[in-house]
Amino acid sequence: xxxxxxxxxxxxxxxxxxxxxxxxxxxxxxxxxxxxxxxxxxxxxxxxxxxxxxxxxxxxxxxxxxxxxxxxxxxxxxxxxxxxxxxxxxxxxxxxxxxxxxxxxxxxxxxxxxxxxxxxxxxxxxxxxxxxxxxxxxxxxxxxxxxxxxxxxxxxxxxxxxxxxxxxxxxxxxxxxxxxxxxxxxxxxxxxxxxxxxxxxxxxxxxxxxxxxxxxxxxxxxxxxxxxxxxxxxxxxxxxxxxxxxxxxxxxxxxxxxxxxxxxxxxxxxx
Amino acid sequence: xxxxxxxxxxxxxxxxxxxxxxxxxxxxxxxxxxxxxxxxxxxxxxxxxxxxxxxxxxxxxxxxxxxxxxxxxxxxxxxxxxxxxxxxxxxxxxxxxxxxxxxxxxxxxxxxxxxxxxxxxxxxxxxxxxxxxxxxxxxxxxxxxxxxxxxxxxxxxxxxxxxxxxxxxxxxxxxxxxxxxxxxxxxxxxxxxxxxxxxxxxxxxxxxxxxxxxxxxxxxxxxxxxxxxxxxxxxxxxxxxxxxxxxxxxxxxxxxxxxxxxxxxxxxxxxxxxxxxxxxxxxxxxxxxxxxxxxxxxxxxxxxxxxxxxxxxxxxxxxxxxxxxxxxxxxxxxxxxxxxxxxxxxxxxxxx
Ligand code: SF4
Ligand code: SF4
Ligand code: FES
Numbered sequence: 001x002x003x004x005x006x007x008x009x010x011x012x013x014x015x016x017x018x019x020x021x022x023x024x025x026x027x028x029x030x031x032x033x034x035x036x037x038x039x040x041x042x043x044x045x046x047x048x049x050x051x052x053x054x055x056x057x058x059x060x061x062x063x064x065x066x067x068x069x070x071x072x073x074x075x076x077x078x079x080x081x082x083x084x085x086x087x088x089x090x091x092x093x094x095x096x097x098x099x100x101x102x103x104x105x106x107x108x109x110x111x112x113x114x115x116x117x118x119x120x121x122x123x124x125x126x127x128x129x130x131x132x133x134x135x136x137x138x139x140x141x142x143x144x145x146x147x148x149x150x151x152x153x154x155x156x157x158x159x160x161x162x163x164x165x166x167x168x169x170x171x172x173x174x175x176x177x178x179x180x181x182x183x184x185x186x187x188x189x190x191x192x193x194x195x196x197x198x199x200x201x202x203x204x205x206x207x208x209x210x211x212x213x214x215x216x217x218x219x220x221x222x223x224x225x226x227x228x229x230x231x232x233x234x235x236x237x238x239x240x241x242x243x244x245x246x247x248x249x250x251x252x253x254x255x256x257x258x259x260x261x262x263x264x265x266x267x268x269x270x271x
Numbered sequence: 272x273x274x275x276x277x278x279x280x281x282x283x284x285x286x287x288x289x290x291x292x293x294x295x296x297x298x299x300x301x302x303x304x305x306x307x308x309x310x311x312x313x314x315x316x317x318x319x320x321x322x323x324x325x326x327x328x329x330x331x332x333x334x335x336x337x338x339x340x341x342x343x344x345x346x347x348x349x350x351x352x353x354x355x356x357x358x359x360x361x362x363x364x365x366x367x368x369x370x371x372x373x374x375x376x377x378x379x380x381x382x383x384x385x386x387x388x389x390x391x392x393x394x395x396x397x398x399x400x401x402x403x404x405x406x407x408x409x410x411x412x413x414x415x416x417x418x419x420x421x422x423x424x425x426x427x428x429x430x431x432x433x434x435x436x437x438x439x440x441x442x443x444x445x446x447x448x449x450x451x452x453x454x455x456x457x458x459x460x461x462x463x464x465x466x467x468x469x470x471x472x473x474x475x476x477x478x479x480x481x482x483x484x485x486x487x488x489x490x491x492x493x494x495x496x497x498x499x500x501x502x503x504x505x506x507x508x509x510x511x512x513x514x515x516x517x518x519x520x521x522x523x524x525x526x527x528x529x530x531x532x533x534x535x536x537x538x539x540x541x542x543x544x545x546x547x548x549x550x551x552x553x554x555x556x557x558x559x560x561x562x563x564x565x566x567x568x569x570x571x572x573x574x575x576x577x578x579x580x581x582x583x584x585x586x587x588x589x590x591x592x593x594x595x596x597x598x599x600x601x602x603x604x605x606x607x608x609x610x611x612x613x614x615x616x617x618x619x620x621x622x623x
Contacts, residue, residue, distance in 0.1 A: 001388045005532060005543050006345035046348065047536025051559060073559030089347055089541075206562065232564070233556045235531050238385040241548065242529030243556060245578065248585040253383070267502055271564035 004238055007044040007089025008033075013064070015084055018150040021071040022115055023080055024056065028064050029090060035059055037126040038097030038119060038229075038257050042237045043067060044089030045082075051075045052094075052234045054256070056118035058125035068118035068150065094237040095256050098123050098201065098227065104133045107193045111212050112141045113184055113204025117150055119229060120203050124158065131163055138193055139166040142184025142208070146170050146177035165192055184208060185215045195220045201257075203229040210270040213260055223261040230255050230269070275465055276450060276457040279436040284321050286456045290361050291318045294398065297336075298322045298363040299329040311364070324432055326406035328366040328595055332525035333373045336362060337380075337393050340522075341546035344389060344532075348541055357393045365401040368411075370425040371418045372525030372593035375583065379528045398445060401426040402437075403472060407479050410596025412609060414479055415488040418593055421472050431468045438468045489612040494590060498581040500622075501615035502573070510611050511568040513604030518549035520598035520606070526579065526591035529555075550574050576611065 010033070014026035035041065040054040051073070057066035071080045108127065112120045120139075127137055139158065143149040149168065159166045167187045169180035180187055184204070193200075200221055202212050209228055216226055232244035232251040239253030247266035249255065263269050278286065290296050299311030301323060311329040316322060380390040403421035404411075413420055422429050427446035430437040438460050441447045450457050489497065521527045531548040534541065548555060551571050557563040565571045583591035592608065599607045 001392070003345050003389070004385045004387060005545060007347050007543075009348050044347070044534065046541045047534050049534045050532060073561075076559060087348065231558060233558045235548070239383050240379050240385070240387065240528070241531065242550070242578070243531075243548070245574075245582060248582055268564060271562070 005091075005236070007042070007050070007091045009087050010065075010090045012082065012084055012086045012088060015082075018068060018152075019148045021080075022068060022148075022150050024066050024068045024118075024150075025079070026064055026066055027088065027090065032062055033065065033090065033093075034062055035065070035093035036097040037100070037122045039093035039095045040237070040252075040256060041065075041067075041090050041092035041094070042234075043079075044091070045075055045078055046087060046089060048078060049075050050089075050091075050235075052237060052252070054119035054122065054229075055093075056121045058129070059122060060126070060129060068115060068121070070115040092237060094252055096254070098126075098257055100126060103127070103199045105135065106197050106199045107135045107138065109138045109191060109193050109198055109200040110140070111184060111188070111200065111202045111204070111216075112139070113208035113212075114143060114148065115150065116204030116208070116229070117141055120201065121151060121154070123201065128158075128161065128164075131161075134163070135194075135197070136163045136165065136192070138191060139164070140184060140187050140191075141166070141168045142171065142187070142204070143168070144171050146174060146179075183211070185211050188212070188215050188219065191219070195222075198225050199227065200225055201227045206231060206270050217260075223264050224259050226260040227257050228260060228263065229257055230263075274441050274447065274450065275460040276439040276441075277433075277436055277460040277464060278430075278439050278456050278458075281435075282456045283437070284319075286453055287316055287320065287322050287363075288318050289453055289456075291316065294359045294361040296322075296361045296363060299325040301325075302330075313362070313364075316363070322363055324402060324405075324430065324437070325364045325366075327404045327408055327411065328369055328597075329364065330597075332523060332595075332597060333362070333365060333369040334376050334525055334528070336360065336397060337376060337390055338528070338530070338547065339545075341544055343542045344545040345543040346540060347543065357389075357396045359396045359398075361398045361400060363400045365399050365422075365426065366404055366595075367401070367418055367420055367422040368413045368593040368595040369525060370399070370401060370422050371413070371416075371589075372591075372595060374425065374589065375526035375587065375591045376528055378587050398427045398449065399425070401429045403429070403431040403468075403475070405432060405475065407482065408596060408600075410599040411479070411594065412483055412486070412488060412596060413594035414476070414483055415490065415609075416590055416592060416594045417491050419472075420475060420479055431471070433464060433467055433471065438464055486609065487613065488609055489616050491590060493616070494580045494612065495584045497612065497615045497619055498577050500619045502577075504615050504618035504622075506611060506614040506618055507569045507573040507576075509614070510606050511572045514551070514568050514572060514606060515604055516551055516553065516568065516571075517603060518551040519601040519603070520575065520608075521549035521551055522547060523597040523601045525593060525595065525597070526583075550578065572606075572611075576608075576615075580612075 010029040016024040056068040173181035235241040244251035296316040311325040380387040401422040556565040579591040
């Protein structure tokens with residue numbers, strides 16, 4: 001009898017500090033655990049509670065999984081305090097993830113904000129694994145300050161890849177930063193992307209997603225081509241507990257990735 | 272083939288006695304309140320107890336038998352923490368609105384990709400013996416949602432009082448087997464008895480209709496449209512004023528299914544708990560970072576209605592309201608679901 005509420009055990013093998021308030025936890029599940037890029041898991045801090053996270057690692061790696069976590073609430077703060085070799089619980093994967101098949105043959109524009117780059121890193125790994133299927137990948141990433149940029153080592157490597165075009169900006173500049181300064185929307189001009197053959201994937205804080213979406217529509221991108229990662233309060237991840245409703249959908253089961261076409265007529269989607 | 276039987280009044284206690292040997296039996300018993308108003312509440316029946324046929328639904332929703340305000344649903348990281356097979360129970364005196372409301376619980380916990388096996392085991396171990404309503408409460412409005420005051424599906428056995436006994440209809444294989452097993456108590460119903468049941472049902476529906484007609488209730492056909500067009504109506508703000516956020520309306524509702532998982536540690540044992548949650552609570556939709564899309568009572572009241580009359584119609588094809596009126600009785604703020612809907616309709620038609 002399968003118990004849908006029961007987590008299985010995983011060990012935190014390593015902890016990487018990405019920024020002052022963001023860490024990546026490397027998990028090794030005790031039983032094999034597969035996920036599709038963009039799907040999420042429920043991570044249990046034993047005896048304390050659960051929270052949903054989208055893995056940031058390559059979905060083709062089956063024995064390990066990275067979860068990049070920003071300190072935001074009670075559980076994430078406690079997670080930031082744990083040591084390697086701590087056992088944690090996992091349930092999932094849940095949700096539909098990114099529809100990679102729909103991206104085939106397209107110019108893929110990825111817009112990330114802050115810790116929103118975490119799920120996108122998993123997507124990028126998945127895309128880079130079969131770049132022959134896609135025309136190009138254009139990445140636009142915005143972070144609050146230079147110090148808040150995550151995956152610092154990876155970004156320059158990605159920029160060197162064939163068919164990849166990327167730009168990073170920070171909201172607030174400082175002497176250590178010689179790149180773009182301004183909100184991510186300011187680097188969404190002159191995009192090397194064919195409007196009529198594009199898939200745009202956006203992930204970041206709700207306010208950033210809102211303004212990026214408005215900007216994209218302004219630029220002429222079409223609602224069915226804009227994919228948004230929605231964030232709502234979640235408990236079960238199973239489409240049962242009722243917390244994550246947005247219009248006729250549950251974010252956990254019908255998302256977390258939605259096209260703007262699915263959302264555009266719903267009320268208060270950015271709240 | 273529908274099999275219809277008859278059981279005599281005087282045989283009912285014997286049947287219940289036999290049942291008590293194999294099942295935990297629950298039945299609504301009268302609890303008199305303030306002399307006039309009669310309420311029924313589920314109680315355990317023991318050998319020798321005499322069941323009473325209830326005129327209308329009990330105070331408690333049916334969900335109390337299948338989910339809990341708070342219970343352990345899993346231990347983890349240790350093998351062997353598993354659940355005993357749930358007890359076999361019989362619930363006697365279930366009404367049509369209970370069954371309708373419970374369709375929503377079944378949809379949530381038994382449908383979709385992930386199924387709640389504890390819920391399923393409880394459901395499978397429960398025999399539902401329903402009954403026609405012979406009277407109604409002031410708040411009853413099943414007919415508004417096209418739910419008849421006698422069960423037509425979803426029961427194992429249904430009892431319709433007639434003369435000195437009950438017409439018994441089986442509504443499932445289990446009901447069928449049940450009649451076989453306790454066949455001494457049942458005789459096949461005569462055609463005249465079945466016709467008499469029909470007449471009795473029709474006259475009761477007529478009585479209920481007369482009670483409801485002057486209320487001018489919102490209908491099933493128009494309610495979803497009203498949720499869409501009335502999203503910005505001031506109804507929500509107006510009715511919210513007396514809401515004290517007790518969540519009684521959620522807790523007593525047979526369709527409200529929301530829950531929250533939480534974790535506990537007792538020495539080195541980890542437990543996962545599942546407890547009812549309520550969208551009328553301030554933090555229902557608050558995320559870890561602090562954002563809360565249902566910050567205000569206005570938003571939360573509207574959420575309750577949208578979930579019932581928009582979301583569930585989209586996802587399940589029926590509104591998540593069975594017209595039992597429990598939320599009306601329970602609300603200390605005197606917020607009446609019927610009045611809220613009528614007000615939305617009023618505001619929407621005025622804006623046209
Ligand atoms: S709402 Fe209808 S079915 Fe329910 S108790 Fe009242 S009359 Fe009976
Ligand atoms: S029962 Fe009434 S007062 Fe209590 S939460 Fe519901 S609407 Fe508010
Ligand atoms: S998280 Fe429980 S329904 Fe989506």
